[in-house]
Amino acid sequence: MTPFRIGHGFDVHALVSGRDCIIGGVNIPHPLGLDGHSDADVLLHAICDALLGAAALGDIGKHFPPSDMRYKGIDSRELLKHVVALLTDKGFHIGNVDATVICEAPRLGPYINSIRENIASDCQVDTDFINVKATTTEKLGFTGRGEGIAAEAVVLIYTHL
Ligand SMILES: Nc1ccn([C@@H]2O[C@H](COP(=O)(O)O)[C@@H](O)[C@H]2O)c(=O)n1
């Protein structure tokens, strides 16, 4: 049996007024913020889903139901740390994470390294194993119109033979 498993995650949150724009645990200055039951950290949610998928542990809504008031406004770094603990309990280690945030604005370049450091810390791996990219959709679609932000993540996890 192979010791390697991969997982994929995808998430979208709407951009609205009166909310913070928290991406990868960094509160990014922007006139609009991300709407959701939690802090709506679209990138960390995609990474949680990728990790849960790789470990065949379902998805984020199964573990942290949006109907549960314990998760109202929760810092998604707490969700990510919980997911990492679930994987650790099953004997999995995180190999690497590669993620893409899809939005016209805000520009993420200045924040990418802080985001990587947050994810690396929560995943208990070196920052070298965490990559975060940003792309626009050339003003096309809901991301292009600034109505929301999407994120995708791919992870590799492994067990020791
Ligand atoms: N929100 C974003 C989007 C993009 N970037 C950076 O710009 C580069 C070019 O983006 P394209 O969509 O035109 O391919 C991209 O590779 C990122 O480095 C960004 O910082 N923030």
Ligand SMILES: C[C@@]1(CO)OP(=O)(O)OP(=O)(O)OC[C@H]1O
């Ligand atoms: C993260 C959770 C926590 O209740 O709430 P939301 O902030 O609504 O985020 P979503 O990506 O829709 O995932 C569902 C939930 O698990």
